[in-house]
Amino acid sequence: MPVEGLPEIVVDDDIASMVADRAELVDGDVVLITSKIVSKAEGCAIDLVDIEPSRFAVDWASRWDKDPRLVEVVLCQSARIVRQIGPVLITETHHGFVCANAGVDQSSSGAHERVLVLPEDPDASAVRTRQRFGQLGVDVAVVITDTFGRPWREGQTDVAIGVAGINPLFSYIGERDPHGHEYRVQELCIADELAAAGELVKGNTSRVPVAVVRGYEWTRDDESTMAPVLRDTSRDLFR
Amino acid sequence: MPVEGLPEIVVDDDIASMVADRAELVDGDVVLITSKIVSKAEGCAIDLVDIEPSRFAVDWASRWDKDPRLVEVVLCQSARIVRQIGPVLITETHHGFVCANAGVDQSSSGAHERVLVLPEDPDASAVRTRQRFGQLGVDVAVVITDTFGRPWREGQTDVAIGVAGINPLFSYIGERDPHGHEYRVQELCIADELAAAGELVKGNTSRVPVAVVRGYEWTRDDESTMAPVLRDTSRDLFR
Numbered sequence: 001m002p003v004e005g006l007p008e009i010v011v012d013d014d015i016a017s018m019v020a021d022r023a024e025l026v027d028g029d030v031v032l033i034t035s036k037i038v039s040k041a042e043g044c045a046i047d048l049v050d051i052e053p054s055r056f057a058v059d060w061a062s063r064w065d066k067d068p069r070l071v072e073v074v075l076c077q078s079a080r081i082v083r084q085i086g087p088v089l090i091t092e093t094h095h096g097f098v099c100a101n102a103g104v105d106q107s108s109s110g111a112h113e114r115v116l117v118l119p120e121d122p123d124a125s126a127v128r129t130r131q132r133f134g135q136l137g138v139d140v141a142v143v144i145t146d147t148f149g150r151p152w153r154e155g156q157t158d159v160a161i162g163v164a165g166i167n168p169l170f171s172y173i174g175e176r177d178p179h180g181h182e183y184r185v186q187e188l189c190i191a192d193e194l195a196a197a198g199e200l201v202k203g204n205t206s207r208v209p210v211a212v213v214r215g216y217e218w219t220r221d222d223e224s225t226m227a228p229v230l231r232d233t234s235r236d237l238f239r
Numbered sequence: 240m241p242v243e244g245l246p247e248i249v250v251d252d253d254i255a256s257m258v259a260d261r262a263e264l265v266d267g268d269v270v271l272i273t274s275k276i277v278s279k280a281e282g283c284a285i286d287l288v289d290i291e292p293s294r295f296a297v298d299w300a301s302r303w304d305k306d307p308r309l310v311e312v313v314l315c316q317s318a319r320i321v322r323q324i325g326p327v328l329i330t331e332t333h334h335g336f337v338c339a340n341a342g343v344d345q346s347s348s349g350a351h352e353r354v355l356v357l358p359e360d361p362d363a364s365a366v367r368t369r370q371r372f373g374q375l376g377v378d379v380a381v382v383i384t385d386t387f388g389r390p391w392r393e394g395q396t397d398v399a400i401g402v403a404g405i406n407p408l409f410s411y412i413g414e415r416d417p418h419g420h421e422y423r424v425q426e427l428c429i430a431d432e433l434a435a436a437g438e439l440v441k442g443n444t445s446r447v448p449v450a451v452v453r454g455y456e457w458t459r460d461d462e463s464t465m466a467p468v469l470r471d472t473s474r475d476l477f478r
Binding site: 083085088090097098147150151152153154155156157158159168169170186187188189190191192193194196197199200203213216228229230231236237238239 | 322324327329336337386389390391392393394395396397398407408409425426427428429430431432433435436438439440442452455467468469470475476477478
């Protein structure tokens with residue numbers, strides 16, 4: 001279900017209470033929140049006028065007709081560059097997400113000279129939001145989402161970048177199919193599947209930033225984070 | 240919604256009519272069908288006893304304690320090998336999908352000596368199934384799904400491997416956000432998002448192979464295929 005009617009989010013907005021006012025949440029709902037509005041509420045906007053681009057950023061930006069200050073912000077948000085080919089810059093963020101331009105968003109900040117960066121700690125943002133929902137009387141899981149591209153396939157999809165209350169992975173390890181074979185699929189990333197499901201109602205026309213999944217059975221886990229989803233470099237064949 | 244109560248699928252089963260008998264479908268539904276049962280209905284099982292493994296398959300299988308006949312089947316299903324590191328074999332299938340073991344499934348065929356390969360032409364399978372639903376009086380989109388891993392993130396997710404009636408991509412190209420900026424996200428792969436949503440009800444406990452998404456607005460497109468989702472090698476940075 002989309003959560004309609006949210007106003008433009010500004011710094012220090014209480015997203016949980018704004019959502020609770022507009023959606024009749026029930027215990028067990030999964031609330032999917034687009035990271036962009038979390039960034040806005042947390043003041044993750046950066047004024048490009050304050051940015052002094054490095055020589056590396058200036059050189060590369062001039063070669064590909066980009067704003068060197070924007071490139072500098074992307075570099076500052078990155079732990080390392082995964083691919084820099086033509087005008088494309090795919091980096092690993094400080095959180096460990098691999099995505100284009102470190103998730104820096106130029107289009108939605110409300111001003112040409114301002115860009116939005118990802119929340120500093122999306123798991124912590126999710127926990128705070130879930131706790132706030134708890135204060136408002138409803139026990140929900142919170143998933144903070146962003147829209148990422150992926151190798152090999154065109155079209156982006158929404159994925160999870162922060163979770164609270166719900167384990168992002170669902171494991172079949174040790175279980176067997178009706179024929180007695182152990183499942184070939186060991187673990188599903190249900191956080192990403194929930195994020196994808198939410199995009200179907202968030203994105204299509206009105207760009208609604210919050211969606212609710214009801215009726216999905218999840219096991220409450222107050223310790224969960226995105227950490228188990230971030231594949232270790234030693235297990236990764238594409239970094 | 241999961242479609243419950245389907246029996247074990249065998250060769251020449253009419254999946255559309257078996258689904259229609261068990262789900263009250265309405266026009267506009269999206270029916271998500273796990274490729275495994277499509278493979279079973281289409282007779283895509285291969286008896287390993289019939290396979291004569293190549294020298295390459297025998298060498299590599301012995302090094303990683305694999306069945307050389309299974310490795311041979313994976314190679315035959317592959318157009319090229321994308322990564323062969325340790326025991327992991329990630330290939331590009333003849334359809335153009337990049338996935339582990341070319342999508343060959345050893346666990347679900349009902350016999351240790353038999354493996355299932357992906358449908359030969361999943362788009363054509365989807366079209367036939369959609370047409371059959373049409374004969375049964377309901378105008379639905381069909382998405383054939385499989386469970387793939389991905390780089391950088393642990394946990395698999397369901398993705399689309401065949402479509403009928405629905406364009407797998409939803410484009411924002413040329414549209415602008417409320418601030419007048421052109422959308423940074425150009426295209427969403429809604430077929431993959433629908434597949435992911437379906438997995439949430441298919442996979443969790445009972446391994447239901449078919450799910451239905453109702454209420455998602457899609458534009459009927461009888462010409463659609465997965466082709467626009469398959470990124471051209473020239474645009475791919477990870478192949």
